[in-house]
Amino acid sequence: MVLRFSLSGITPIFAAIARERIRMKYDFRRIEDKWQEYWAKNQTFKAENNSAKEKFYVLDMFPYPSGAGLHVGHPLGYIASDIYSRFKRLKGFNVLHPMGYDSFGLPAEQYAIQTGQHPAITTETNIKRYREQLDQLGFSFDWSREVRTSDPAYYKWTQWIFIQLFNSWYDQEADRAEDVSVLIERLSKEGNKNIKAACDDDTPVITASEWNAMEEEERERFLLKYRLTYLADTEVNWCPALGTVLANDEIVNGVSERGGHPVVRKKMTQWSMRITAYAQRLLDGLQTIDWPQPLKDAQTNWIGRSVGASITFYTEPTEENNSSYPIEVFTTRPDTLFGVSFMTLAPEHPLVEKITTKAQKAEVDRYVEASAKRSERDRMADVKTITGVFTGAYVKHPFSGEKVPVWIGDYVLAGYGTGAVMSVPCGDQRDYDFARHFNIPIPNIFEGVDISEEAFADKENTVIANSDFLNGLSYKKATAAIIKALEEKGIGKGKVNYRLRDAVFSRQRYWGEPFPVYYVNGIPKMIDAKHLPLTLPEVEKYLPTETGEPPLGNATDWAWDTKTNKVVSNDRIDHKEVFPLELNTMPGWAGSSQYFNRYMDPLNDEAIFSNEAISYWQDVDLYIGGIEHATGHLLYSRFWQKFMYDKGWVVKDEYAKKLINQGMILGTSAFVYREEGTNRFLSRGLTEGKKVDPIHADVSLVNASDELDVEGFREWRPEFKDAEFVKEKGVFQVGREVEKMSKSKYNVVNPDAICEEYGADALRLYEMFLGPLEQSKPWNTAGITGVFAFLKKLWRLYHSGEHGSFYLSENEPDQQALKTLHKTIKKVTEDIEDFSFNTSVSTFMICVNELSSQKCHARGILEPLIVLISPYAPHIAEELWSKAGHNTSVSHAEFPEFDEKFLVEDQKEYPISFNGKMRFTLTLPLDLSKEEIEKRVLGDEKTQSQLGGKSARKVIVVPGKIVNIVV
């Protein structure tokens, strides 16, 4: 090769000079390797649990280690949090900045199903790759605290929390979780009549003697209705072919996304988390934390609090059916009770079967069956079509005594409220549309409102009419009056309803945390915490069993021996001493719901964390991650934290004071255009007026000027090997479009190649320079040359000696340089505190440009600058710092303090504007009075020429800012 000549072939003196030159040049590869090794060896970023310093905890959402590795979008948040961590260290804080892996998950399991490779092996390989990629970016993580959710030493504590939740119930009076023993105590003394608890809706009221008379097994079943984690029959999307439950978004057009198998709705016994017990506190807590408003809004909507009343209607007995069934509804408008003209039940409502008359039965059955076939999503997507059917039954209006027909309609959802609504067509648009469609009367109960076209839903301007004792009342007053009346009659009460549902906590998967649960006659029993972890068993196959049991059903050793407290062979199950273990595993969010606390004391084998650790670290000061976790991880983890708080194990009931959502980095896809029906590709400029098919080209085949490497493209897509490429001006240009970064769009940019070519410091600076952290922005590697040139310029600023050797002058810095430095300190400090990292990169560029043209080499300026820039570009900073004569890491330095005195000016270049438009500037002393400024401006000849003989009507002078002359 031409470029790889060997130095030994040249004379020794030339070789020495050449070597010297290389040493003086900005050799980022050598520098970055050197300092990464140094940090690892010296554990530079290890955080201490005992420190006199103030703590600061900076957390990133830990990644799932996928096989594809990192692309340039992933490190964005990590770079920002790293800058902040390094900044806080320089400001004298003891910073906890850990990293780990959310290493249970589906892709590894899917790979295991296909290849037989154990997910633990795949996971280990992927983690290694992630670690290499993270390390090469120079992050200041304290790796001694790494956690992995799939590590038994970690999931031991996930299992432990599960047991604690099982042993707890929610006392609504005390508004906190309590131990189940307290509940048992109360049940045995007073029954449950006066116990206000978050519990199943169907919990019967029992007396103390009824409780005391219960068998052990019966008691256990009863307690499950109260426990914070409990077994319940839940309706799920079951795919028999895959042997698994699917999430709504895994179903497309009624069949599974993967494989296209049919999906049915099926009731299954599943573990659930009683997160609804915490609905109000999860809502209230949002007021106390500094999280982005869109994220708070998402959680608020998800929790979906609505205030109203529950009202019970009773069906009219008829000749064919002489019983009267209660139908409970929830409504936010109890004030419109007199406007009810029909009732609507969800097709799945249990009463449908009981109340439907013989005459209507066939039609109702057909309707129920048809809507059961439609997935929830289908039903929701199709809002326009109004469907429903009359049951033949009536309820009696509790006040007017009128007969109200009962319909079913799939716009009523079984899972929300009671699955039944009182329909008030004059006050609700959906009810209105339904009534119109089926010719049901629409009585008007609003004073002075026209409802001939649409419903009237404006609460604020409501005046009730045609409503007996509510006539003339406002929404507020009518609501209070009707609730009082309902309560007196004993058929309703004021109620707060939440959209939030309890969270299903079972998965029919292999690669997740096993439940520490065995079954005695179908009753779940917890394994004693001291025998944890219950480790995942080995299985032959990762698929569900032939009988449809989860993958753990394939394990041969998956039984619990209560004598020895060990996992034993299934053969030994006798239901006396040896019992079957739970076959489900926990969902993905289990492991991520307390990991932030575990980092505080990750090696503790006695407790999830020590009291000392939690009372020192307390909570996360800054949490950075994507908004896509708004209603998943970020809600569940708050729930667990509140539970932990109730139990007194953590000191804060919100675990993250401040949260920032980093934006997504988008890819800039490249397109080549093939003329329709031909095998001819046209350069971008030649496509005008032609019919062309755009085809993705891999972005790595396109240069910064959008020119395609045609030969490379032919090789990459052999089917176009013989295609014709019509160039313009000798080059073939591609089209560009911004899309989500994804493999299938061939627009993924890998950080490794960039690190190789420009170095980690350049990549870090560039990712920050792209734009505001929270904004989505397109990636374009071409721009990185700007920050790379900046780093070289920075390097040169410190290498002004002979042959480009390192040089700092010991002379006193001059005023100009001091001004440059201090305005940089000011701006960069403010920017970091505002998370405005893009603007601080510009500030560094301006600073280095100024100092370079000032030919500043003073230690008094250039040393503080190293510290200032070190959070952003830590490798080059360490190198310069050590060359400046320091033998400890720059991360132990002190962040420079801004001093106002260097920025004080005595004159100002005033913009002089006429009618608000700037025409010229005038430099004036800053100590002039308003009058003097006005005099000097008006006396200037440029002002006179602007006025052109006219006189100034008014002169506005804002000292230190602007002068505006009104003509």
Place this chain on the structure above:
RNA sequence: GCUCGAGUGGUGGAAUUGGUAGACACGUUGGACUUAAAAUCCAAUGGCCAUUACGGCCGUGCGGGUUCAAGUCCCGCCUCGAGUACCA
């Protein structure tokens, strides 16, 4: 539909409390250095009209308004993005 964001040069973006719109970069053009390339350095770069100027007009999605002064505040729209979805 609802909720939340965002619309500024060819591109990414800056303008922190209303006060010089386009900082800093990329790209482009011209020049210096070089056999050449890379790298580096210098200059120009919102549009239009003039080029006699230290010149004029227009310009921050659109239409109004408040103000001496609006990218920024108010009212009404448009477009794009994200989330959510018949929530009673």
